[in-house]
Amino acid sequence: MFSAALVAILVTMALALARALLGPTVYDRILAVNMFGTATVLLIAVLGFFTGRPDFLDIALVYALINFIGTVAVLKFLRYGDLGRAGGKEGEI
Amino acid sequence: MAHAISLALVLYGLWLLLSGHYEPLLLGFGVLSCALVVAIALRMDVVDKEGHPVHLGWRALAYWPWLLLEIAKSNIDVARRVLHPALPISPTLVRVKASQSSDLGQVIYANSITLTPGTVSIELEDGMIDVHALTGETAAALEAGEMNRRILAMMGEA
Amino acid sequence: MITPHLPVLQVVLPLLAAPVCVLLRNGRLAWLLALVVGWVSLLIAVLLLVRVLDGPPLSYAIGGWAPPWGIEYRIDRLNAFLLVIVATIDAVVLVYARASVEREIDPDRVYLFYAAFLLCFTGLLGIAATGDAFNLFVFLEISSLSSYALIAMGRDRRALTAAYQYLIMGTIGATFILIGVGLAYMVTGTLNMADMADRLVGLTGNRTVRVAFAFLTVGLSLKLALFPLHLWLPNAYAYAPSTVTAFLAATATKVSVYALLRFTFSIFGADVAFEVLPLDLILPPLAILAMFVGSLVAIFQDDVKRMLAYSSVAQIGYIVLGISFASLDGLTAGIVHLFNHALTKGGLFLALGCVFYRLGSVRLEDMRGLGRRMPLAMAAFVAGGLGLIGVPLTAGFVSKWYLVVAALENGWWPVAVLVLASSLLALVYVWRVVEVVYFQPAPRERGEVREAPLSMVLPTWVLIGASVYFGVDTSVTVGVARAAAALLLQVTPGAGP
Amino acid sequence: MGVVVDLASWALLLVGSAFAVTGGIGVVRLPDFYTRLHGAGVTDTLGAGLILAGLMLQAGFTLVTVKLILILVFVFFTGPTATHALAKAAMGSGLKPLLHPEGRRPSNI
Amino acid sequence: MIGDALGLYNYWIVIVLMMVGFYVVISRGNLVKKIVGLNIFQTSVFVLYISMGWVEGGTAPILAPGVELYSNPLPHVLILTAIVVGVATTALGLALVVRIREAYGTIEEDEIHRQDEPT
Amino acid sequence: MRHHVVLRVVAKLLIPLILLFALYVQFHGDYGPGGGFQAGVIFASAFILYAIIFGLPIARQVARPGVVRALVALGLLLYAGVGVAGLLLGGNYLDYSVLAANPVSGQHLGILLVEFGVGTTVAAVMVAIFFSFAGRGR
Amino acid sequence: MSPETTVAAAPLLPLVGAVLIWLAGRRPNLREGVTLVTAGLLFLAVASLLPTVLAGGRPAAVWLELLPGLAIAFRVEPLGMLFALVASLLWIPNSVYSIGYMRAHREEHQTRFYVCFAVALACAVGVAFAANLLTLFLFYEMLTLSTYPLVTHAGTQAAMRSGRLYLGILIGTSIGFFLLAILWTYAAAGTLDFRPEGLLGGVDPGLLPVLLALYVFGIGKAAVMPFHRWLPAAMVAPTPVSALLHAVAVVKAGVFAVLKVVVYVFGLDLMQAAHPGDWLIWLAAFTILAASLVALGKDNLKARLAYSTISQLSYVVLGALLATTAGIVGGGMQILMHAFGKITLFFCAGAIIIATHKENVSEMRGVGRTMPFTMFAFLLGSLSVIGLPPFGGSWSKWYLMLGALDAGRLALVAVLMASSLLNIAYLLPVVVRSYFPGGEAAASPARLAEAPLACVVPALFTGAACLALFLYPDPFYRLLLQLVAP
Numbered sequence A: 001m002f003s004a005a006l007v008a009i010l011v012t013m014a015l016a017l018a019r020a021l022l023g024p025t026v027y028d029r030i031l032a033v034n035m036f037g038t039a040t041v042l043l044i045a046v047l048g049f050f051t052g053r054p055d056f057l058d059i060a061l062v063y064a065l066i067n068f069i070g071t072v073a074v075l076k077f078l079r080y081g082d083l084g085r086a087g088g089k090e091g092e093i
Numbered sequence B: 001m002a003h004a005i006s007l008a009l010v011l012y013g014l015w016l017l018l019s020g021h022y023e024p025l026l027l028g029f030g031v032l033s034c035a036l037v038v039a040i041a042l043r044m045d046v047v048d049k050e051g052h053p054v055h056l057g058w059r060a061l062a063y064w065p066w067l068l069l070e071i072a073k074s075n076i077d078v079a080r081r082v083l084h085p086a087l088p089i090s091p092t093l094v095r096v097k098a099s100q101s102s103d104l105g106q107v108i109y110a111n112s113i114t115l116t117p118g119t120v121s122i123e124l125e126d127g128m129i130d131v132h133a134l135t136g137e138t139a140a141a142l143e144a145g146e147m148n149r150r151i152l153a154m155m156g157e158a
Numbered sequence C: 001m002i003t004p005h006l007p008v009l010q011v012v013l014p015l016l017a018a019p020v021c022v023l024l025r026n027g028r029l030a031w032l033l034a035l036v037v038g039w040v041s042l043l044i045a046v047l048l049l050v051r052v053l054d055g056p057p058l059s060y061a062i063g064g065w066a067p068p069w070g071i072e073y074r075i076d077r078l079n080a081f082l083l084v085i086v087a088t089i090d091a092v093v094l095v096y097a098r099a100s101v102e103r104e105i106d107p108d109r110v111y112l113f114y115a116a117f118l119l120c121f122t123g124l125l126g127i128a129a130t131g132d133a134f135n136l137f138v139f140l141e142i143s144s145l146s147s148y149a150l151i152a153m154g155r156d157r158r159a160l161t162a163a164y165q166y167l168i169m170g171t172i173g174a175t176f177i178l179i180g181v182g183l184a185y186m187v188t189g190t191l192n193m194a195d196m197a198d199r200l201v202g203l204t205g206n207r208t209v210r211v212a213f214a215f216l217t218v219g220l221s222l223k224l225a226l227f228p229l230h231l232w233l234p235n236a237y238a239y240a241p242s243t244v245t246a247f248l249a250a251t252a253t254k255v256s257v258y259a260l261l262r263f264t265f266s267i268f269g270a271d272v273a274f275e276v277l278p279l280d281l282i283l284p285p286l287a288i289l290a291m292f293v294g295s296l297v298a299i300f301q302d303d304v305k306r307m308l309a310y311s312s313v314a315q316i317g318y319i320v321l322g323i324s325f326a327s328l329d330g331l332t333a334g335i336v337h338l339f340n341h342a343l344t345k346g347g348l349f350l351a352l353g354c355v356f357y358r359l360g361s362v363r364l365e366d367m368r369g370l371g372r373r374m375p376l377a378m379a380a381f382v383a384g385g386l387g388l389i390g391v392p393l394t395a396g397f398v399s400k401w402y403l404v405v406a407a408l409e410n411g412w413w414p415v416a417v418l419v420l421a422s423s424l425l426a427l428v429y430v431w432r433v434v435e436v437v438y439f440q441p442a443p444r445e446r447g448e449v450r451e452a453p454l455s456m457v458l459p460t461w462v463l464i465g466a467s468v469y470f471g472v473d474t475s476v477t478v479g480v481a482r483a484a485a486a487l488l489l490q491v492t493p494g495a496g497p
Numbered sequence D: 001m002g003v004v005v006d007l008a009s010w011a012l013l014l015v016g017s018a019f020a021v022t023g024g025i026g027v028v029r030l031p032d033f034y035t036r037l038h039g040a041g042v043t044d045t046l047g048a049g050l051i052l053a054g055l056m057l058q059a060g061f062t063l064v065t066v067k068l069i070l071i072l073v074f075v076f077f078t079g080p081t082a083t084h085a086l087a088k089a090a091m092g093s094g095l096k097p098l099l100h101p102e103g104r105r106p107s108n109i
Numbered sequence E: 001m002i003g004d005a006l007g008l009y010n011y012w013i014v015i016v017l018m019m020v021g022f023y024v025v026i027s028r029g030n031l032v033k034k035i036v037g038l039n040i041f042q043t044s045v046f047v048l049y050i051s052m053g054w055v056e057g058g059t060a061p062i063l064a065p066g067v068e069l070y071s072n073p074l075p076h077v078l079i080l081t082a083i084v085v086g087v088a089t090t091a092l093g094l095a096l097v098v099r100i101r102e103a104y105g106t107i108e109e110d111e112i113h114r115q116d117e118p119t
Numbered sequence F: 001m002r003h004h005v006v007l008r009v010v011a012k013l014l015i016p017l018i019l020l021f022a023l024y025v026q027f028h029g030d031y032g033p034g035g036g037f038q039a040g041v042i043f044a045s046a047f048i049l050y051a052i053i054f055g056l057p058i059a060r061q062v063a064r065p066g067v068v069r070a071l072v073a074l075g076l077l078l079y080a081g082v083g084v085a086g087l088l089l090g091g092n093y094l095d096y097s098v099l100a101a102n103p104v105s106g107q108h109l110g111i112l113l114v115e116f117g118v119g120t121t122v123a124a125v126m127v128a129i130f131f132s133f134a135g136r137g138r
Numbered sequence G: 001m002s003p004e005t006t007v008a009a010a011p012l013l014p015l016v017g018a019v020l021i022w023l024a025g026r027r028p029n030l031r032e033g034v035t036l037v038t039a040g041l042l043f044l045a046v047a048s049l050l051p052t053v054l055a056g057g058r059p060a061a062v063w064l065e066l067l068p069g070l071a072i073a074f075r076v077e078p079l080g081m082l083f084a085l086v087a088s089l090l091w092i093p094n095s096v097y098s099i100g101y102m103r104a105h106r107e108e109h110q111t112r113f114y115v116c117f118a119v120a121l122a123c124a125v126g127v128a129f130a131a132n133l134l135t136l137f138l139f140y141e142m143l144t145l146s147t148y149p150l151v152t153h154a155g156t157q158a159a160m161r162s163g164r165l166y167l168g169i170l171i172g173t174s175i176g177f178f179l180l181a182i183l184w185t186y187a188a189a190g191t192l193d194f195r196p197e198g199l200l201g202g203v204d205p206g207l208l209p210v211l212l213a214l215y216v217f218g219i220g221k222a223a224v225m226p227f228h229r230w231l232p233a234a235m236v237a238p239t240p241v242s243a244l245l246h247a248v249a250v251v252k253a254g255v256f257a258v259l260k261v262v263v264y265v266f267g268l269d270l271m272q273a274a275h276p277g278d279w280l281i282w283l284a285a286f287t288i289l290a291a292s293l294v295a296l297g298k299d300n301l302k303a304r305l306a307y308s309t310i311s312q313l314s315y316v317v318l319g320a321l322l323a324t325t326a327g328i329v330g331g332g333m334q335i336l337m338h339a340f341g342k343i344t345l346f347f348c349a350g351a352i353i354i355a356t357h358k359e360n361v362s363e364m365r366g367v368g369r370t371m372p373f374t375m376f377a378f379l380l381g382s383l384s385v386i387g388l389p390p391f392g393g394s395w396s397k398w399y400l401m402l403g404a405l406d407a408g409r410l411a412l413v414a415v416l417m418a419s420s421l422l423n424i425a426y427l428l429p430v431v432v433r434s435y436f437p438g439g440e441a442a443a444s445p446a447r448l449a450e451a452p453l454a455c456v457v458p459a460l461f462t463g464a465a466c467l468a469l470f471l472y473p474d475p476f477y478r479l480l481l482q483l484v485a486p
């Protein structure tokens, strides 16, 4: 049963990858990579169960975190070409 | 200050939940860790109603089941359309009013919209949310305002 | 109580001092700390050398894990000698550094400079002290990474590209070394050098062993800038801050040579190196090419720092040539030259740093008539230059003497001739400078130039003086080098020829 | 009890997997960037939610479940935020959505 | 089984990665590209070490006199250390590239060489 | 696209949780492999998220570059200093078993401290690198 | 002072003098006083060793042990005694002359000049007393370096060019050949100490010619063709420097080293048994004739004298390579006699430059009338260099001819005689022409216009010495005889 889930997640990753390669806009690619990341989080979680290594969950959580921060960072960089631009209290990216 | 104390308590609860080791050393580390995090959070100025919305209390708990149900329903709808050979979609842009008085309420509304597949909030500005909907029907359902009202209730404004 | 811990203190002391430098956030204090650490390190190194000269090698188990499971620091006559070299150069260069660094480095970053300097020092000492192959790689990279940073602090923007180039080539070298260590580990199941050597006995035919050694040799040749893998060196030395150039030129490549010696003779054994792999056919031609190409290119340089950098390429050729003889005299020559060249080149670059301090340039045309304005620094340069040529009564003569005698013993006539001929090339480039400095009038547009501060001239002369001293009294250097060479070849030192 | 929980967890895993793949299909099939956001949403919400819930049932009341909940909450918070940020950035860059010809236009866009 | 398969193919992966990385490093062009190439080059070694752990299995002697709590998972420590070194190198390299761009206004190798040529 | 309310609110919500999680990983590291390194990465990522969303100047006020640099150093010092403590207590360098009366708890304490040093250094280095890379413009 | 102490101190004496000269740099009188005192003391020190050496003593001293078995060490034997005597004695008149010349010319960098001069003398003494090849080599190289600033004294582009040639050839040959030969010797013999019986007994006789050639060419200061170009190039230097190069120290160190190598490294027995020097003898003969012919064609007086020196040096090399008793004695004599003759000629040439600014032979009509003392000294020197009695030069020529005869080489005798004719042809016309009326002097009645006294007196002194050496060659002859009949 785990393997069914694994396969499904891998298929999802493949589809996301396809979109990442197809584009056509950069936003499509970011979306696809973000989705690939979500699928990776799931994969790590399931794999941890599959192999009896629940400490993988920490890694999954970290991966989710990095996925989010990465997406935000890329968006900000795309917009400003700079990650450090001041946003002030208003919170700007 | 109250927010800070409350944040510390919540964090310590989380620590206890995560740790699973209840020996003095690690409990002590937990205290130190929570204190450090609260200190940093205060320095970052993220400890307020927005950053730590404890004031919503039990009302938030009531909102979640409804949202989850909505998510499930809209998921099924989107999945059906995606898998349908004809791809029966009618993408629509609508602008809905977020009647919540606080940024927090409006953000919860915007994120709830995004969480339910079929609708994505694109812009939140001046109490108005631009929404991209996969079909005209979902747009119409959103415009009916059920979600808006429930969030108002959760924020204690209705 | 402290004595048994000397091997580890040697490395840990500068390692601890580096972060403290960052915490101090004050250039002057950071310098003072680095200086004190440098001199204490020198003391430790000398104590270690004295102990291993009298007795068996010292072994220190990090974390109390007995070798071969834990990391072992192992001090024998060879690396104790190297530790003394590195620590001496460091101690002397740091005296010099204060004035020079204040002039060349942005004041806000001086304390970071010393932190990186200490890290680099740590790495070099660690390479020498450790008895663990992987640990050696880590220290090699600590020293390399900090040298990239140090070089990039040079004033000229070309320092940045030089550091970048060095980083690329250095990392390729490091990766090769890592592969070599990994393969050796795969075959032997150990990272402890002595243990590895034991387990490699009888594996000379093993293909993985040969591949491992080949990777290590190439990687280390890159790090020690053996022709034609030297391309990173000239720019790196030319554009780094004066202090850094002097320190690195005197120590970094030498330490890599040590690593090569260690892997070749102590771990894999001369059998693998010279019989299974034709190192005796590969190294001498490269070394000789290095001698000639390095010296020839040096002749045509107008930037004296670059000139000396190319000269280093040539001098490394001499060292490698000595090693490639794989004989007692050859190794003695290589090791002695390693020491002598460290002093000489260090002193020469310090002398140039004095010039840079006053002129902001070390281009030949800017140095006209400097012999009268900066007599002490320029006299040091001449004395060091004579050492490069190998004039008698300088240290350079001693090492070349042994090199040629070793070549003649092997019956390698043409090599002996080539060594002498290449010395003539050294004469040409050194003389270019001497002529400009002493026998050409100072340019009118140049303002009044004075001698560099005593805190710079004195260390310069300490190194140059030492190189002259060890050219006159060779008993210590030759004796220790011979003992180390005998250790590597596992023979008894015997008397000199 | 054990069998029931097992069966439920298998079911959750399977259904979740199905939704995850569906989201992937949507991202490939849907015609433009904005509509694909909805497809991704399927994987992010129900796909992830059900799979993690299936795992939770497997783990029972343990530290593992706590961590799984943490992951789920995190995904639920950050997923829509990232999607929103993405959509906003795309709109800000001038990427026009493909709209249904008979679809109602919003009042003043 | 897995070990055998890995034992057969890991060297090819290592070699291909090395070649690709090395080619990217030595081909002239963008400085960032070369750093990326360097990373690929280094990755080949990580793969080598990882596969080594798999292939040789328990060769790493695990022994600690008197203490049984901490084993010595040597290959993992080695890989982790090597990766840290690699990351540090990459960070330093990129920092240099940033400063090179500030100094030269470009990160194209040819352009930099052109600017540095004596006029 | 002047204000990004959603990101701001979500970030404010998440950052304390991420920081706590980092510390959790830090202090539970010895039950899994090498906790300090991961903890450092997570801790730094919270700061980086903060800097991306609220801007570098504010982030630099929260974590002053000098302080960050000092933390790099302090972490290293802790790492190396624990080794020296072992040395002073009569063991070899990095020999933790002498740190407490009981060798096992001594090892435990040693690893805890060393991992804390590693975590501090890694976090501070990452933040320092982000600070120096971000804000240099394109 | 014991002879041993004197030996150790003799090379140091001029070095100490150099330091004092440098310290006295701002006060010319004091500076030059120090120079003269040093020169005098050095000569006394060296001369004090003569009785010991004549009595068969070989005082020795070690400065320091450089490598195991290799020391910077001194040991005075007859040949070195002779060279040291010549160098230290001639330094005195040369210093006097320098003072006159440098002041008359208002030269710059005079302190550097006197310092380098003193250092060069220290090196010459070091070369003379060297107990082994390493010491010899060391001082030989230092001699080159210390004379470089003297050669390039003018500081002009031409001077720099000449300086490069000077250094290039001397250092090049010494490192490329001389040092190689030394290392070869060391590898073969295991020692570098000079021994009366030679060191090379164990070397394959087939290789000896190669080794000998390495020595002869490696000792570039002997100016055997084709490595002679540095010497004419160096004539850009002030005249006292030319005197130093041609007579006092430099070229003499070269031919001295060749003699010393033949006697103490190869050993006369080996030389006579294996004849390693045969083809080199012909090269030396060629140099003698060719350089004389070139000299004949030079109008510039200093250039003419320079080529004359090249020719005369090969006499010594020839004598050494013959390795017969008479040949060695003749070679040693030639060092001495040519030194006095040639220094006289250069003193005169310099004096003429000072007084008339004339450098070319063709311009020297009438000089003899305005500068009669100078030209008289020139005549004395010329006759000695040619080898006519009653001048010292006749002894060396005589013994060399005897040596050639002993070796049964009549062709060499012919070469020597032909060379003497050529010497006459390029030297005497200078004297003759100078007494012809002409030049500016032709218009006005002849009146004395000599160079400063400090220039003329040394020339007369050394010219007279040429005469004296003819009458009293005995101590030198006895010294040299010790070489061949110990």
Ligand code: NA
Binding pocket: C141, C144, C145, C167, C170, C171, C172, C174, E089
């Ligand atoms: Na590197």
Ligand code: NA
Binding pocket: F034, F035, F036, F037, F115, F118
């Ligand atoms: Na760790």
